[in-house]
Structures are given as structure tokens and as C-alpha cells.
Amino acid sequence: MELALAPETLARWQFGITTVYHFLFVPLTISLAALTAGLQTAWVRSEKEVYLRATKFWGKLFLINIAMGVVTGIVQEFQFGMNWSEYSRFVGDIFGAPLAFEALIAFFFESTFIGLWIFGWDKLPKKIHLACIWMVSIGTILSAYFILAANSWMQHPVGFRINKERGRAELTDFWAVLTQNTALAQAFHTLSAAFLTGGAFMVGLAAYHLARRRHIKVMRTSLRLGLVTVVIAGLLTAISGDTLGKVMFKQQPMKMAAAEALWDGQKPAPFSVFAYGDVDKGHNTVAVEVPGLLSFLANDDFTSYVPGINDVNKAEQQKFGPGDYRPNIPAAYWGFRWMIGFGMASFTLGALGLWLTRKKFLLPGHLRTGDDEVPHLVLFGGRALGPKLTHCFWRVATWTMAFPLIANSWGWIFTEMGRQPWVVYGLFQTRQAVSPGVSQTEVAISMAVFTALYAILAVIEVRLLVKYAKAGPPELTEADLNPPTKIGGDHQDADRPMAFSY
Amino acid sequence: MELHDIWFVLIAVLWTGYFFLEGFDFGVGVLTRLLARNRPERRVLINTIGPVWDGNEVWLLSAGGATFAAFPEWYATLFSGFYLPLLLILVCLIVRGVGFEYRAKRPEEKWQRNWEWAIFWSSLIPAFLWGVAFGNIVRGVQIDQHFEYVGGLADLFNPYALLGGAVTLTLFTFHGTVFTALKTVGDIRTRARTLALRLGPVTVVLALGFLVWTQLHSGDGASLVALVVAAVALVGALGAIWRVREGWAFALSGVTIAAAVAMLFLSLFPNVMPSTLDADWSLTVTNASSSPYTLKIMTWCAVIAAPLVMLYQAWTYWVFRKRIGTQHIAEAAH
Numbered sequence: 001m002e003l004a005l006a007p008e009t010l011a012r013w014q015f016g017i018t019t020v021y022h023f024l025f026v027p028l029t030i031s032l033a034a035l036t037a038g039l040q041t042a043w044v045r046s047e048k049e050v051y052l053r054a055t056k057f058w059g060k061l062f063l064i065n066i067a068m069g070v071v072t073g074i075v076q077e078f079q080f081g082m083n084w085s086e087y088s089r090f091v092g093d094i095f096g097a098p099l100a101f102e103a104l105i106a107f108f109f110e111s112t113f114i115g116l117w118i119f120g121w122d123k124l125p126k127k128i129h130l131a132c133i134w135m136v137s138i139g140t141i142l143s144a145y146f147i148l149a150a151n152s153w154m155q156h157p158v159g160f161r162i163n164k165e166r167g168r169a170e171l172t173d174f175w176a177v178l179t180q181n182t183a184l185a186q187a188f189h190t191l192s193a194a195f196l197t198g199g200a201f202m203v204g205l206a207a208y209h210l211a212r213r214r215h216i217k218v219m220r221t222s223l224r225l226g227l228v229t230v231v232i233a234g235l236l237t238a239i240s241g242d243t244l245g246k247v248m249f250k251q252q253p254m255k256m257a258a259a260e261a262l263w264d265g266q267k268p269a270p271f272s273v274f275a276y277g278d279v280d281k282g283h284n285t286v287a288v289e290v291p292g293l294l295s296f297l298a299n300d301d302f303t304s305y306v307p308g309i310n311d312v313n314k315a316e317q318q319k320f321g322p323g324d325y326r327p328n329i330p331a332a333y334w335g336f337r338w339m340i341g342f343g344m345a346s347f348t349l350g351a352l353g354l355w356l357t358r359k360k361f362l363l364p365g366h367l368r369t370g371d372d373e374v375p376h377l378v379l380f381g382g383r384a385l386g387p388k389l390t391h392c393f394w395r396v397a398t399w400t401m402a403f404p405l406i407a408n409s410w411g412w413i414f415t416e417m418g419r420q421p422w423v424v425y426g427l428f429q430t431r432q433a434v435s436p437g438v439s440q441t442e443v444a445i446s447m448a449v450f451t452a453l454y455a456i457l458a459v460i461e462v463r464l465l466v467k468y469a470k471a472g473p474p475e476l477t478e479a480d481l482n483p484p485t486k487i488g489g490d491h492q493d494a495d496r497p498m499a500f501s502y
Numbered sequence: 503m504e505l506h507d508i509w510f511v512l513i514a515v516l517w518t519g520y521f522f523l524e525g526f527d528f529g530v531g532v533l534t535r536l537l538a539r540n541r542p543e544r545r546v547l548i549n550t551i552g553p554v555w556d557g558n559e560v561w562l563l564s565a566g567g568a569t570f571a572a573f574p575e576w577y578a579t580l581f582s583g584f585y586l587p588l589l590l591i592l593v594c595l596i597v598r599g600v601g602f603e604y605r606a607k608r609p610e611e612k613w614q615r616n617w618e619w620a621i622f623w624s625s626l627i628p629a630f631l632w633g634v635a636f637g638n639i640v641r642g643v644q645i646d647q648h649f650e651y652v653g654g655l656a657d658l659f660n661p662y663a664l665l666g667g668a669v670t671l672t673l674f675t676f677h678g679t680v681f682t683a684l685k686t687v688g689d690i691r692t693r694a695r696t697l698a699l700r701l702g703p704v705t706v707v708l709a710l711g712f713l714v715w716t717q718l719h720s721g722d723g724a725s726l727v728a729l730v731v732a733a734v735a736l737v738g739a740l741g742a743i744w745r746v747r748e749g750w751a752f753a754l755s756g757v758t759i760a761a762a763v764a765m766l767f768l769s770l771f772p773n774v775m776p777s778t779l780d781a782d783w784s785l786t787v788t789n790a791s792s793s794p795y796t797l798k799i800m801t802w803c804a805v806i807a808a809p810l811v812m813l814y815q816a817w818t819y820w821v822f823r824k825r826i827g828t829q830h831i832a833e834a835a836h
């Protein structure tokens with residue numbers, strides 16, 4: 001089979017490009033919404049100005065980011081019908097419902113309350129305005145859950161029957177689709193990774209400013225919030241990743257065998273650290289392994305049996321008929337490793353940073369710093385790191401910002417490519433799913449258009465982010481400190497300019 | 503009335519919500535060139551829809567998602583069939599959304615001017631293309647026995663559909679002009695009213711032409727009623743704006759849009775996408791719909807969520823009820 005000529009190839013590339021791109025913005029949106037809401041809550045409760053300045057700063061970056069997330073999300077919603085009409089016909093009865101729920105419940109929440117939040121600074125009393133950003137945050141999380149439940153159904157279809165007469169899958173148990181363990185584990189994993197992403201973003205920008213001794217008060221607060229987020233979310237990402245992995249070993253043994261380049265089943269099975277192999281012959285030529293670890297990851301037991309690629313392929317041939325049921329092994333293997341590697345690296349940096357900048361009571365008196373000083377970085381005992389190492393740490397912390405984004409992208413590439421040749425595992429293959437009426441030319445046009453448009457927008461977006469990130473938190477105005485007491489704004493001055501305008 | 507009939511109505515409601523709401527913000531986008539004379543006025547226009555355009559657009563996502571869930575075959579045929587026009591609409595919606603958010607984020611003259619042009623075109627093009635799309639849905643397109651669209655791109659741009667496009671473009675622009683008269687203060691408000699009075703008659707002629715054509719092509723008694731309501735409301739809106747009753751004018755141009763959508767759906771029923779090749783190959787509410795179980799769950803979701811959405815979106819409009827003028831826009835854009 002020559003995959004490059006297959007009718008679904010271009011459509012797959014388009015889906016991959018638009019989805020990975022969309023998902024650069026999604027995790028930042030989810031986490032920055034909640035973190036901004038947290039900072040604003042701190043402002044409303046404590047009335048400390050540093051929290052309001054932090055809210056405004058991170059809120060602005062959040063808005064630049066969510067704009068891209070929203071508009072690229074529109075493409076996702078219609079792409080199924082455009083490029084994957086056979087898929088839509090076959091699964092629409094099931095797959096459409098969570099999408100519709102997402103729009104009717106989550107998108108309306110997000111988009112309506114974001115408008116209220118952006119323009120509401122001088123129109124809403126403090127607490128109602130705060131409630132708006134929390135509504136946005138709830139909207140982003142609900143949205144993630146619905147779409148992940150839909151995706152989980154593609155990974156592990158449940159709660160359905162096949163209607164032979166209509167030639168499609170039909171829903172029999174919506175609750176099962178929403179609450180199956182795949183959906184729970186995947187939502188847990190994706191959401192914690194989202195917070196890891198937002199935490200690392202905060203740490204990175206705070207480190208950038210602290211290294212230059214600018215905006216110290218706000219950045220100190222942000223650094224701590226970011227570090228704590230990275231450590232907690234990083235731990236949760238690892239735990240949920242382990243859970244999801246165990247679920248996958250049961251539900252999609254092929255994907256996990258491919259993730260490990262485990263060609264033949266072994267008991268006990270080793271965890272592969274590095275492998276280079278021959279896909280056609282079905283074995284590795286070079287392999288560095290940790291014995292027994294894979295058995296433990298799969299089954300909580302160091303001595304258990306884990307089936308290999310060749311075994312699963314044979315089993316699936318018996319079950320589904322002749323064919324090649326192996327995904328792209330190098331993509332799955334390396335995608336899995338880049339995901340874990342970059343995720344772990346950002347978590348490690350966060351843990352190190354949290355220790356280096358630890359709280360006052362763990363430090364000797366002369367190393368303690370005030371709210372308006374850059375914290376000393378203290379590894380052990382009574383000595384701060386020298387200027388060179390300090391500089392080095394801030395720089396590494398800044399670059400770590402990109403790590404979770406890379407990990408997220410590879411995570412999706414791994415889980416989607418690892419499911420191939422299936423679009424719905426065990427039920428419907430990707431090559432059956434593509435739109436028969438859409439020509440290759442049309443797909444090529446739309447792929448070229450989206451790729452070019454997304455590339456241009458990426459340049460514009462990143463430049464704006466850099467501009468506002470470098471500018472630092474804004475100074476507060478009289479109006480900021482005196483929010484209205486009435487809904488719609490106080491009426492003393494009808495001609496006062498709006499606090500925010502496009 | 504079976505569940506798939508209810509869902510036919512609900513899809514119509516979602517499209518009505520979309521065209522009613524995004525209709526005026528498309529219109530306002532067009533007015534940034536048609537009405538505004540300078541940058542401060544353009545900013546006034548953009549800010550009348552600033553807090554709400556995103557929520558308005560979700561009506562489209564809901565219509566799309568609900569069609570996917572309730573009528574998967576319709577969703578599949580429509581979006582794979584109208585591929586390139588839909589691509590253009592998506593590109594416009596992307597550019598437009600980013601334009602609103604980013605335009606004021608840099609002070610440079612060129613940056614702002616570019617985004618303003620982007621907002622104008624990306625409002626005008628979808629306002630036109632949605633009419634073309636619905637014209638084709640109602641008129642019927644070449645659909646084969648596998649429910650695949652087998653016509654070409656040029657077939658979509660037939661006279662009836664083009665007239666449909668002209669109607670949505672002028673009707674949305676009129677709706678947006680009335681909205682501007684309702685939401686602004688000062689000189690721009692007066693000029694919005696004048697423009698609405700000029701635009702109104704053109705809209706009436708085009709809309710009547712299109713709706714009567716529809717009625718003759720596939721109408722029945724019910725669709726005739728909707729046609730009359732649309733026509734009366736549109737003339738009423740024109741009368742109200744003439745008498746400077748801007749609230750009434752806006753309500754009536756809204757009724758016009760709702761009645762026009764109702765008319766299109768009434769003349770469509772029980773088809774959802776008729777085939778011009780063979781009536782047996784038409785997509786109908788029966789052969790395009792989901793299973794009763796899915797429709798039941800979707801109904802529960804819609805019955806609970808939709809009124810809530812209307813409630814909190816209405817509240818948003820109430821929060822931002824003040825008219826705005828150039829004096830409300832701060833000098834330094836940031």
C-alpha cells in the first residue's frame with residue numbers, strides 16, 4: 001500500500017495541522033482562565049494591588065491567546081463534515097451529541113462571559129465581574145470534557161449498537177460515553193497537562209522579568225503561583241498518564257506496543273529507553289531497555305506478560321480480516337517519548353525552582369527577601385547561587401515555557417497516530433471515513449489556505465504576545481481601583497470613556 | 503409531531519438566532535466602510551458589538567453541532583458538498599474574530615487600517631455567502647443516491663442562490679444600520695438612520711423578490727403566512743426608523759429575519775436538502791436524522807440549555823445597554 005497516494009492522506013495532514021495548531025492555544029486558554037480567575041479572586045478578597053496588576057497582565061495575555069483558540073476551534077467543528085463525511089454519517093448519531101452539548105453548554109458560557117469580562121471592568125460590580133471570569137473558566141473545562149469524551153469514544157467505543165439497515169453506529173447509552181474510564185482518564189490527563197502548560201508559561205515570563213529585575217512585585221507573585229501550579233499539575237499529569245496508560249494497554253494494546261517498539265510479547269516486558277528498528281522485518285536492531293518496567297506500567301506487576309506488535313497484529317487479522325493493523329511505529333514510539341520527556345523536564349524545572357525560591361522559614365535570615373526583591377536562589381545551606389548560575393536558571397526557566405506545548409503536541413500525535421489504521425478503534429477505518437465527493441484538489445486548496453493563514457496568524461499572535469509580555473503589568477488607574485457598584489456602571493459621568501474598548 | 507420534526511424546528515431556531523444576532527454584527531462590520539467617516543467612528547461601530555459578537559457566533563457553532571448530532575446525513579452532505587464556499591466562510595470568521603481582538607492592540611496606523619479592512623470584507627463575504635448557501639439548500643442541488651453532492655462549484659452560484667446572497671447581505675446590513683441607530687449617540691446615529699432609510703427600500707425589493715420566488719418554487723399555505731409576516735415586518739421596520747422609533751425598528755427587522763428563516767424552513771419541510779436529480783434521493787427529516795434515543799437526549803439538552811443561554815445573553819445586552827459615541831472611546835488605544 002502506497003500511503004502517499006491514498007485519498008485520505010491529505011485530509012489527515014489537514015486534520016493533523018489544524019488540530020495540533022488549535023491545541024497550542026487550548027491548554028493555555030484553559031489554565032490561564034483559571035489562574036487569572038484565581039488572581040482576581042485574591043484581589044477581590046485581599047484588595048492588594050499586586051493581585052489586580054497580575055490579573056490585568058495575565059488576563060491580557062490570556063485574551064490574546066483565547067482569540068486564536070476560539071477562531072481555530074470553528075474549523076474543528078466543521079472539518080468533520082467537510083473532509084470526513086463518511087465518518088460523520090457513520091458516527092454522527094453518537095459523536096455529534098457531545099459536540100452539540102459542547103456548543104450549547106460550554107461555548108455559549110465561554111463566549112458570552114468573556115465579553116462581559118473584557119468590557120465589564122467599569123460596567124459590573126467587583127464580585128459579579130469576578131464571577132464572569134470563573135464562568136469562562138468553567139466553560140473552558142466543560143468544553144474540554146465534552147470533546148475529550150467524544151475523542152475517547154474513538155479510542156474505545158462504548159454505549160452503541162450497529163444499525164445494519166442504516167449502515168451506521170447508533171447511541172444506546174450516552175452516560176456510558178460520557179463516563180467511561182477512557183474519558184475520565186483522558187480528561188484528567190489532558191486537563192492536568194493544560195495546567196502544567198499554563199504554569200510553565202507563567203514561570204517562564206516571570207523568570208524573564210525577574211532576571212532583568214523588572215516588575216518584581218507582580219512577577220514574584222506570578223513566579224510562585226506558576227511554580228506551585230507546575231509542580232501540582234506535573235504530578236497529576238504523571239499520575240493520570242500512568243492511569244491512562246494502563247487503560248490503553250487493555251483497550252488498545254497495539255498503540256502501547258507501538259509506543260514501546262515491543263515487537264514480540266514478553267513476560268516480563270522491558271521498558272524501552274532507546275530503540276532503532278526495521279519496521280518491515282518487525283524487530284529492533286538497537287535497544288536500550290529497563291527490564292520488567294513495562295510489565296509494571298501495564299499491569300502493576302513486574303513479571304506480567306505484555307503482548308507485542310506482531311502478536312496484536314495477528315490477533316486483529318484474525319478478528320477483522322486480512323490487513324496491516326500496525327500504526328506508524330516510529331511516530332508512536334518517538335511521540336510517546338517526546339511527550340513524556342518534555343513533560344517531565346518542565347515538571348523537574350518547576351520542582352527545582354520551587355525549592356530554589358523556597359519560603360522564608362526554610363531560609364537563614366540573611367537570604368530572606370522582601371516582596372519587592374528578586375528572590376535569592378538557594379540550593380543548599382547558607383549560600384545563594386552565584387550570578388552566573390542564577391542567570392542560567394532564569395534563562396532555562398524562560399525557555400521551559402515551550403516544553404509543555406511540545407509535550408502536548410506529541411501527546412496528541414502519539415494517541416491519534418497510534419490508533420491508526422482505525423478512526424474508531426475496531427469499528428471504522430480512517431480510509432473509509434474520508435469524504436468521497438470531495439476532490440483531492442479541494443482538500444489541497446483548503447489545506448494550503450489553512451496552513452498559510454495559520455502561519456501568518458502565528459507570527460502576528462506571537463509578536464503581540466511578546467510585545468505585551470515584555471511590556472509587563474500595567475499601572476493601575478483611579479477607575480481600576482474604584483469599580484462600579486451598580487450593574488451597567490455608575491451614572492455620575494455619562495461621557496466618561498469606556499475602561500476598555502476595541 | 504415526531505422528535506425529528508421537533509429537531510427540524512430547533513435547527514431552524516438556531517439558525518434564526520444566528521442570523522438575528524450575527525446578522526447585525528455582520529451589518530455593523532459592513533458599515534465600518536459604508537457609514538463611518540473616520541477611525542473614531544469606526545471604533546464606535548466596532549465597540550457596539552465588541553462585548554457580544556463572540557456569543558452571537560456561537561449560535562452558528564450550535565447550529566452546526568446540533569445538525570451533526572440530529573441530522574448527521576444533512577451535516578455530511580451540506581459541508582462536504584458546499585466545500586469551497588464554506589472554506590471561504592471559515593477563513594472570514596477566523597480573520598474577523600482575530601481582527602476584533604487584535605485591531606486595537608497596536609497603535610500603528612497601518613496595523614489598524616489593515617484590520618479594519620479585514621473586518622469589513624470578512625463581514626461582507628459571509629453575509630453574502632450564507633444567503634447563497636440557504637438559497638441552494640431550499641432550491642435543491644445535485645445529490646446522488648448515496649447522498650453525495652455531485653454538482654460543481656459553479657452550480658452553487660445560480661441566479662436564485664445569488665439573489666438569496668444579495669438578500670442576506672442587504673438585510674443584515676439594514677439590520678446592522680438599525681442596530682447602530684439604536685446603540686450610538688450623536689452624529690453617527692443620525693446618519694445611521696438616514697442610511698437605513700435609503701437601504702430599506704432596496705432591501706424590501708430584493709427580499710420580496712426572493713421570498714416570492716421561493717413561495718412559487720416550493721411554498722405552501724404556512725410559508726405564505728411567514729412571507730407576509732416578513733414583508734410586513736420589514737416595511738414596519740422602515741416606518742419605525744422613519745419615525746425615529748429605533749427600538750421598534752430593530753425588533754421589526756429582527757422579526758423580518760426570523761420570519762424569512764421560518765419561511766425558508768417551511769418551504770423546505772419535510773426535506774432538509776432536496777435533490778434536483780431524483781426526488782427519491784432528497785435528504786429528509788426521516789432519512790437524514792439520528793436515532794430516537796439520540797434525539798431524545800439532544801432534546802433534553804436543548805430544552806434546558808437554550809432558554810438559559812437566551813437569558814444570560816439577554817442579560818449581557820442589558821449590561822451594555824448604554825449608547826456609545828466617539829466621546830466614550832479613549833484616545834490612546836491599547
